[in-house]
Amino acid sequence: MSDNLYLAYDYPLLGAFWTMMWIFLWIMWITLLFRVLGDVFRDDSLSGWGKTGWTFFMIIMPFLGIFVYLVARGRDMGKREHQAARARQESLDAYFQGRAGTDGPADELTKLSELKSRGVLTETEFQHAKQKVLAS
Template sequence: MDDYPLLNVFWTMLWFFIWIMWLFLLFKVITDIFRDHDMNGWAKAGWLILCIVLPYLGVLIYVIARGKSMTERDLKQAKESEAAFQSYIRKTAGTASGGGHADELARLAELKEKGAITNEEFEKAKAKVLS
């Protein structure tokens, strides 16, 4: 351990982290190749072969050539996920006990005011909602 200077340890760690970052980029590119619906099968196979045979150069070329569309697909997927999450929240909050009862009571009061239901029917429905 004494014959390996501290600067060499930092240099080795730097190269290790750069290699790990490149692996993440490689997997991101391969995932994007299969996620792109605009490319046909042969184009996907070509990009995949390029990234496997010449990994550093293939990934660099892919990021330069298709980086913008890669970002657009990421943004589209993020927006779809956010929309699905917001829809889930709205659906869940709409069926929650507090909001659901209040909406139901407001609807019953409106029906009573219009004369669509009698006072007795209103009281029965109100008791049913609150129970």
């Protein structure tokens, strides 16, 4: 019976807790690294040399680079992210407005009906235009 290897017995509960804690902190740090790098490249007020400097600093000294960036420029990170989200939303809204703004057959028929009710079109002209709209 002594030939069996009991791994759970050799790895105490506190060791498992610390391992999970280090994995969580590592994932959190990786997420923070990508958010900060995204903010560096999203910022329009930062020059190309400034972006290069911050990126180089974060690659050479990752922990110190991220913490210094958060202290120096972290206050405006939320504002820049909010502006980028607003710009994306406005772009999406403009795209959908452009797509929805095209006149379909229902809009054409409504316009023809209004022209007929105002007396601009006669009944035969209205029927002919309606047939053209429905045929297309």
